Amino acid sequence: MKVSVYRYNPETDREPWMEDFEVDTGGRDLMVLDVLAMIKERDPGLAYRRSCREGVCGSDGMNINGRNALACVTPLSEAAPGVLEGRKPLVIRPLPGLPVIRDLAVDMGIFYEQYEKVQPYLINDEPAPAIERLQSPEERAKLDGLYECILCACCTTSCPSFWWNPERFLGPAALLQSWRFLADSRDRATEERLDQLDDPFSLFRCRGIMNCVSVCPKGLNPTRAIGHIRSKLLERAV
Amino acid sequence: MVTSVTNPGRNGLYDWLLQRVTAVVIGAYSIGLIGFLVLNPGLDYETWKACMGSLPMQMINTLVLVSVLLHAWAGLWIVTTDYLTRAQFGNAATGVRLVVQMLILLLCLVYLLWGLVMIWGGA
Ligand code: SF4
Ligand code: SF4
Numbered sequence: 442m443k444v445s446v447y448r449y450n451p452e453t454d455r456e457p458w459m460e461d462f463e464v465d466t467g468g469r470d471l472m473v474l475d476v477l478a479m480i481k482e483r484d485p486g487l488a489y490r491r492s493c494r495e496g497v498c499g500s501d502g503m504n505i506n507g508r509n510a511l512a513c514v515t516p517l518s519e520a521a522p523g524v525l526e527g528r529k530p531l532v533i534r535p536l537p538g539l540p541v542i543r544d545l546a547v548d549m550g551i552f553y554e555q556y557e558k559v560q561p562y563l564i565n566d567e568p569a570p571a572i573e574r575l576q577s578p579e580e581r582a583k584l585d586g587l588y589e590c591i592l593c594a595c596c597t598t599s600c601p602s603f604w605w606n607p608e609r610f611l612g613p614a615a616l617l618q619s620w621r622f623l624a625d626s627r628d629r630a631t632e633e634r635l636d637q638l639d640d641p642f643s644l645f646r647c648r649g650i651m652n653c654v655s656v657c658p659k660g661l662n663p664t665r666a667i668g669h670i671r672s673k674l675l676e677r678a679v
Numbered sequence: 680m681v682t683s684v685t686n687p688g689r690n691g692l693y694d695w696l697l698q699r700v701t702a703v704v705i706g707a708y709s710i711g712l713i714g715f716l717v718l719n720p721g722l723d724y725e726t727w728k729a730c731m732g733s734l735p736m737q738m739i740n741t742l743v744l745v746s747v748l749l750h751a752w753a754g755l756w757i758v759t760t761d762y763l764t765r766a767q768f769g770n771a772a773t774g775v776r777l778v779v780q781m782l783i784l785l786l787c788l789v790y791l792l793w794g795l796v797m798i799w800g801g802a
């Protein structure tokens with residue numbers, strides 16, 4: 442089958458280009474990451490990130506046939522119809538909207554900066570109890586669908602609002618984490634957190650396009666989290 | 680927290696609410712107007728003029744005019760801050776954006792005055 446890979450080495454290339462490889466998968470429904478490994482055996486210069494190879498670490502987010510996904514858990518049969526059968530090429534590009542360091546490796550700096558802005562940790566100045574801060578099972582259940590995020594950036598880099606305003610719009614991943622701590626019964630910083638989100642950009646640039654929801658490899662729903670935060674802001678204001 | 684001095688409301692929440700509330704006003708008015716036209720097939724100029732010239736209609740029309748202009752300003756402000764940025768214009772972005780925003784605002788003001796003259800000017 443034909444695999445088309447985005448190549449860019451800022452030291453030698455004037456601009457990015459697509460390189461085509463012919464890969465023999467023997468008709469097996471391999472993961473996209475396996476195919477990349479086969480290519481890397483031939484061309485050790487190909488740069489991409491990966492670690493766990495089972496959808497846990499979040500390091501191999503990339504754009505596969507136009508869709509952001511984790512290469513390690515995306516089988517060829519799900520990349521795009523016809524790819525597995527060799528009727529269509531497999532097209533691999535870096536995550537959109539972030540500066541490319543080399544080939545498929547992007548600079549995640551701005552993504553982490555936005556994550557840092559939502560203060561992704563418990564804030565609670567009350568004296569800690571002897572053993573632990575308890576939560577009821579119901580309170581704990583509110584964090585389901587939020588804490589599972591692996592920060593792969595598939596969602597944020599598929600969001601047009603983030604493409605246009607990456608420094609000002611926090612993006613779906615950071616906003617999901619913002620809600621994760623707003624929803625935590627042990628957190629005491631609700632007001633300060635909401636104050637940070639009230640401006641026209643940080644949260645309100647979300648236009649509900651739901652690209653984030655459709656690509657999240659963990660099946661999470663940042664749009665719903667953003668809706669919850671918006672309701673909180675509204676409750677507070679009217 | 681991102682600060683901005685040119686956005687229409689006081690903050691993101693007000694901009695967002697403003698867009699929704701004005702959209703409801705515009706929607707309700709459009710449906711009402713279409714209903715009126717459907718229920719009055721043989722509408723002539725005199726009936727139309729009497730209707731639009733009545734005080735309640737003048738007040739409603741003023742509300743709708745203001746809603747349309749606020750809605751347009753809020754929406755276009757977002758368009759300018761999405762598409763007229765450093766990514767497209769580099770260091771000139773702030774200048775370009777400011778000029779376009781001022782032009783839009785000026786146009787809105789002209790429409791406001793023109794509309795008020797039409798609604799309240801009698802004739
Ligand atoms: S729903 Fe909001 S955050 Fe998600 S992709 Fe759309 S604009 Fe971005
Ligand atoms: S919400 Fe989903 S897509 Fe976004 S960073 Fe977390 S795991 Fe990745």
Ligand code: FES
Nearest residue numbers: 493494498499513
């Ligand atoms: S390699 Fe860890 S998520 Fe894919």
